[in-house]
Amino acid sequence: MQRYTTPAIVLHWLVAILIVATFALGLTMVDIPGLTPTKLKYFSWHKWLGVTVLGLACVRLLWRKTQGAPPYPDSMQPWQQRAAHGLHILLYILIFAVPISGYFYSLAAGVPVTYLGLFPMPVLIAPNPDLKPVLKLVHYTLNMIMLGAVSLHVLAALKHHFIDRDGVLKRMLP
Known part of the structure; x- marks a missing residue:
């Protein structure tokens, strides 16, 4: 079975970890009552993570377009291949749409985004x-x-991995 390239694997897991962290931080920060220094700090970190996800998503999409993906195993039913392909497209759309929507939400709220506190975003x-x-x-x-x-x-x-045992997961494991 063919595997994804090492850069594709690194980008996949890095983006996945950052999305989970951004999501968890987002849930945490909105539950903090009032406007505290901690809440403001978490909002900044959340935005920085979102901008990082967006930047890595651009790199990831470029890599995917130039390098492609390994084919699905022959044992995978055609409907499963179509479903997997559709889900991957949806995930790519969301990896872009979620941070962009957050960016525009922040701007509409009158709070510009300064990446890492150093680089003002347009x-x-x-x-x-x-x-x-x-x-x-x-x-x-x-x-x-x-x-x-x-x-x-x-x-x-x-x-x-556990039921079909067809190696699909192993293609993306480090």
């Missing part, structure tokens, strides 16, 4: 109190869709 929209709640809902909804898609992705990988 301000693409002016503060907009009418757009802020819409973008907040979009960001939240996309995150919940991502949670579902990632969960399905993990469950499918485990099914292939």
